[in-house]
Structures are given as C-alpha cells and as structure tokens.
Amino acid sequence: MTTLESTPARDFIRTKVSEDLAANKNDGRVVTRFPPEPNGYLHIGHAKSICLNFGIARENPGGVCHLRFDDTNPAKEDVEYVDSIQEDVHWLGFDWGEHRYYASDYFPKLYDYAEQLIKAGKAYVCDLSADQAREYRGTLTEPGKESPYRNRSIDENLDLFRRMRAGEFADGSRVLRAKIDMSSPNIIMRDPTLYRIKRSSHHRTGDTWCIYPMYDFAHCLSDSIEGITHSICTLEFEINRPLYDWILDQLPVNSHAQQIEFARLNLSYTIMSKRKLLKLVEQGFVTGWNDPRMPTISGFRRRGFTPESIRNFCERIGVAKRDSMVDLALLEHTIREDLNERAPRVMAVLRPLKVVIENYPDGQSEDLEAQNHPANPEMGSRKVPFSRVIYIEQEDFMENPPKGFHRLAPGREVRLRYAYFIKCHAVVKDEISGEILELKCTYDPATRGGSAPDGRKVKATIHWVSAAHAISAEVRLYDRLFTVENPEGDKEKEFTAFLNPQSLETLTDCRLEPSLATARPEAHCQFERMGYFCVDLIDTRADRPVFNRTVTLRDTWAKIQGKN
C-alpha cells in the first residue's frame, strides 16, 4: 500500500544530501548507515532513524544504507538483540542487501589505527583510576588538569598498549586516551578515552579481546572504513562531532563522512529510553519487549500496526533539530488511515447481552449477506448466520437512555446490521442485583437485509452475533502505557509511577461471528463500531483465538458523553 506514501518532505538533511550531490562532494555517492547497538529492541524512535537513513539511500540513485551493529560494549549486548533488530528492520520494509556490518569486525583495524595514533604522539596510556580521571577532567566551568601520564614516550605508550591488549593489566587499571586539550571548553575533547580494558566475552569475538574501543573511536572509523558519506545521528552527539572529525583528521583515512544531527523522537504517553524499556521488561511491568503496549517495533507489530502506517508516521513527523513531543494521536491517525483501507469488517460482540427475538421461530436460522468492506466492493461479501437468540453489545442498550442516545431502549427500534429491525419490549433483570440479563425483542420480517419497505427509519444500526453460531474468543483491549504525556518529565517521581493501570483489559467472554474461525495470526480486521483488531501472534491457539485491539474507531458519541 505505497499509495499512502508520498515523496518525503525536504527536511534539512535531505536538502544537505542533495546539495552535496549537486556539488559532486562524494563522487556522486550517497552512503548512509543505521548503527544500532544490540543492547535492546528497536523502538519507534529507531524507526524514525531507519526511515531517514534507508529512505535517503532509496531516494537517491545508487544510494546505499548499511546496517551496522555498534557492538563495542560486550557487557550490555546480546545476539537476541541482533536477531530482533534485523527482523524489525526487515518488517518495517527496508533491506540492507549485502551491507550488514559489525563494528566488532573492525576490531583488528581499529587496534591498528590506535597504534598509529600512539606513534603519531596523539594518544597515550593513562594509569589514572576512573575516579581520578574524573577529578582531572575538571568541570563544566573549570578546565581540567593534564594527567601525569600524558607525556610518556611513544615507545612506552606502544609497549603499554600492547600489553593492555595482551591481558597483562587488570580491568580499569589503564586506558588509552587521545592527547587533545585538557582545557577545552568542550569536555568531550579533554583527552577522551579511546580504549578500556574489559574482560567480558563478546557475542561475536568471544574472548579474543580484553580491550574494547569506545564509541567515539569506533564510530567515526567504522564510518570511514565503510565509506559512509553522511553519518546521521541524534542531537546529543552534536558535542561529539569535533572528536569525530579530530580522530579522522589524525589518521590516514580515505573517507570522512559528514556527521549531521537531528532531534530524536519523543512520543506522548510513552517513553523511549532503552534503559527504561528494559526495566519494564525485567521487572515484569509488561510481558516482554514485544508486549503490545511497548513502543517497540515488535510491540507495535504485535499490537496490529502495519509497517506502512509506521513509515507514514515517520514521514509526517518530519526531521528537524528542535526538541519535540509528537502527539500519540498522530500515530493513531496513521494506523486508522491504513487499516480503514485494508481491514475487512466483521462483527464481534465484546461484552455480550443476550437478546431473544420472540417472534423468530425457535430452531430456525438463515444466512445473511454481509459486505466485507462497504466502501470497497472488490473485497467481497460473506454469509453471517442469524437465529432466534443473538448477542448484542451491552453498551448498545440503555433502560433509561439519556438525550442523544439513539441505540436500543425499551420500546425503541434499531437495525441489526445486515439483518433486521428489532424492537425491544421487555427487559429481564436479576431480582437481587438488578443486573440486566436479557432483552425480549421482536423483529420485522419485512426488513430483511436492513431496510424497511415502508421507508421508516431507525436512528441506529448495531452489530450482533448469533448465539448458536458464535465462536468464543479472548480480546485484549490496550490503552496507553502511561497516564501522563511525559512520564519522564517529573523530577521527583520515577516514570513507573505513571504507568496506566488500565493499559490492558482482558475480555474472556467475547463472541465473534463464525467467519473469524479461520483468521490467521497477525490478520487485521475491523470489529464494526468497536475498533481495529488483529489476531495475536503469540497466544492464539486453534481452539481459542486471541485478538488484540490495535486502536479504537474515532468515537464522537463517547466524546459527547464525556462532555456531559
């Protein structure tokens, strides 16, 4: 359904790429990269970056986008994450082709570059402890002090660095540092650490290394090795750009990308920090990274979002440099927009209320023709069985309806979608609790299919399901994960304090029309008047379907009620 997608807006990054192309800056090449660290699942913020990087590559002739795992910190990384990342990028609709790389594949080259830096007198081995290093670094307003180890000879540095690699020193006892400027107003430039000793088994290189390069050292050089032309990252790395450029300027590299920063995505009523998402998973606030309430790509997928809707969302939010908080309503709009086009309509009663149609013959049933998508006849039709006892939605009946309510009520007539007009003439209640147990109605045989020969109108059309034919199912109603727009915005309270206790409501007694018995996992549909749903990929069993509510339909009636 690419019809929904138009040409992406000319944001400042695309403009820059075009200008570089026009100036023949990189011999006409456009090479971008999406460089996740495999320490968590991808979220909607990553989707923005993926759409940007892969999108730019796709839009420019000969453009390429690499997938590169920035796996320089084995302590936090895992193959589970590299697998999920690849699956999510593919699902989103992008392909890196041959260009899948790992920073860890460059460890030998990176090590070599480090030695070259030492030989050029631009890096040194420092024996300061982490605490001492912090003291020597100075503060935001005071310059730092030079390390006493800063002026070791090149030979000594080389010897020490080789012995670091050989495993002669304890973790944390020494680091390799760039020799730049301890009084730089940019703290990043105060002799940043390039390599640290860390005895941690790496998910790809195992125990081959006991020293690992830092982000600043590995990232720019990885870009350079791959011939990246535009290194697009988020705003918080803007301050690292001078270091990115400094490292590449010291070394005999033949490619030096331009780093361009944009504002990361913030979405209302959720969080985007991988650390915090991990906490939700580990502490059991959600069932996993792919819990339908999670803002992860796999979570949205399981919730029933389509790749098209997410790509569309990423296109509409734009790319700029100012911090922003995008309204969740925009994401909901893009998924409704997509599902409205493609989701077949079916009837499902979530909270059943029994209705006996007293003038309909007992034991009789008939099949009625129902459109799969009224606005799209090519999607065909299906038969829906009707009989004497049906279920309707509890909320579609009110014994004492307020003004404005025009569904079923005592003495009132409504249309059963694709079936008949029915009129309610009695309410059966539990004598003690007063709970409405059942409705007694009559139907008008002349209104078969839903229209009256005498031209009389009804105010409402409601959905229904034949009791004898319905299949039962579990339906999970999802709502926003947090109760406040910005769960991370409170200085006193932790974000978990704003978790929405009603983010999941599980309904176990739902009745669906029988055609749904064959719905495949991940299939999308619209339960008429209730919302868009999909068949849960994980928990659905052949004899017990589980449906997830992707998003409700717009509900102006609820809005009117809310005002009163």
Next chain:
RNA sequence: UGGGGCGUCGUCAAGCGGUAAGACACAGGACUUUGACUCCUGUAUUCGGAGGUUCGAAUCCUCCCGCCCCAGCCA
C-alpha cells in the same frame, strides 16, 4: 557563572528580505445499514521578548529571556 544546540497555531512542521504552507488535534455542518469513513467550513493580523536596519523582517543586526545536551573506562 564553560561550551554546543534550539525557540513559528494545542502538537508536529514549511518558510531562507516581499507581506505566515501542510498535517494531526479541535469546533461547526453535510452524508451515512459502522455515532466509523468521506466531504465541506472555521481556526497564528502573527513568528520567545525588546530595540535596530529596510519601502518592506519570522527571515538581517544587537541585547535579553526560555528550553535541551555535555563532567561514563555507556552509546
């Protein structure tokens, strides 16, 4: 009180010296066998503030105010 970024409608976001696009949200109305969809209509005399330059400023200059990022041997 160091440095780097950013401030245009409720939320995103165009605009780059010629007189404020668009989207979402919101509010009316039409249509309707989904109170859905669709379709109309409305919604910033104003661009963080104050000065200045100019025939003309959201766009240029000056000062001020506000928000974000940086003191990991995380990325």
